[in-house]
Amino acid sequence: MVSKELVAASATPIVLSILTKGESYGYAIIQEVRQLSGEQMQWTDGMLYPVLHRLERQGLVRSRWAKSETSRKRKYYRLTRLGTKELQTAHKQWMLVHSTLSKLWEDVPCLT
Amino acid sequence: MFDLNQAISEWLGQLVQGGTCRKPDIDELESHLREEIQQLGRSSPLSEEEAFLVATHRLGDAESLSREFSKVNRSALWGHRLLWAATGLYAYLMMKYLLGAASLACVWIGVGAGLGASWLGWINVTARAAIVAGAILILYRMFRQDASGGVSRWGQKLEGLNRRWVLFAASVVLPSLLVFSAHLAMPLVLARSLSASDYGSMMVVSVYANLAWSVLLLVGLACFILRLLTSGRSDGLHRA
Numbered sequence: 001m002v003s004k005e006l007v008a009a010s011a012t013p014i015v016l017s018i019l020t021k022g023e024s025y026g027y028a029i030i031q032e033v034r035q036l037s038g039e040q041m042q043w044t045d046g047m048l049y050p051v052l053h054r055l056e057r058q059g060l061v062r063s064r065w066a067k068s069e070t071s072r073k074r075k076y077y078r079l080t081r082l083g084t085k086e087l088q089t090a091h092k093q094w095m096l097v098h099s100t101l102s103k104l105w106e107d108v109p110c111l112t
Numbered sequence: 113m114f115d116l117n118q119a120i121s122e123w124l125g126q127l128v129q130g131g132t133c134r135k136p137d138i139d140e141l142e143s144h145l146r147e148e149i150q151q152l153g154r155s156s157p158l159s160e161e162e163a164f165l166v167a168t169h170r171l172g173d174a175e176s177l178s179r180e181f182s183k184v185n186r187s188a189l190w191g192h193r194l195l196w197a198a199t200g201l202y203a204y205l206m207m208k209y210l211l212g213a214a215s216l217a218c219v220w221i222g223v224g225a226g227l228g229a230s231w232l233g234w235i236n237v238t239a240r241a242a243i244v245a246g247a248i249l250i251l252y253r254m255f256r257q258d259a260s261g262g263v264s265r266w267g268q269k270l271e272g273l274n275r276r277w278v279l280f281a282a283s284v285v286l287p288s289l290l291v292f293s294a295h296l297a298m299p300l301v302l303a304r305s306l307s308a309s310d311y312g313s314m315m316v317v318s319v320y321a322n323l324a325w326s327v328l329l330l331v332g333l334a335c336f337i338l339r340l341l342t343s344g345r346s347d348g349l350h351r352a
Binding site: 025026027044045046047049050053054057065072073074075 | 136137147170171172180181
């Protein structure tokens, strides 16, 4: 199970990355995270929405209300140009952290 | 029998009361909740009630959700606080006008009974004190009922009334009636039925009474605020 702090820190890049595939809504985003992480990243579902609203306020995503195929009201979010730029920056930073840790962990016997 | 719509609206009601979620936020959470319940119903043998419990558990408890939303919706939180402050001010002003009108009416009855001017002053003061004491007693009993037996009778009665009429009475009829009687009708009736010197001596007693009343009110309010502040602080420590 991933720690709370790491879940919180990775929420923004994860949401932005999911939205690169096209617009989506809260429930679908959570299902995708659950599936991709093999149920190891457990978000408290409701906490996603304040995150989405913060991203919208920062201009990284834009939202619109629409009816689903079952005529349920849903709020869809999509990435803005600013959001794409932010994701590129976040990508660089996370890859740096990733490569640093990978190099450190290459020859550590207790980790392999 | 489990009623899903009612259960959902009650659950969302907790968030509305928290005051940090706006209407679109609530709609969005409701949409999420319904989708999750439907999905659980399709993929597992859970009953509707069990699916509801699982879905609300996954969504998170109302208190921490409210807290998270408050970080994003600063303006909604302040709107909620302002609403409470305005309601308090409204209740205070209504009470003040009611007191003014009712005590002057008592004085007027005293004039009819042929009482002396200083007696009239004391009637003014005693009537005010009695009305305030009565109001405190009634409020106290209402709160006691609320604490001991779920929904109070008053709440049920209010819900039974037509909302539009209650709003109209509270915003137009009651204020104009009270202001009219407290600041125009009763003072005029008294000023006309008393001689200038009698009116003056009555007012002298009332002035002292008003002084005592204002000091009491301010001290009471300050104690109340202090108590709220200190209890808030210990709550914060507890949570930490």
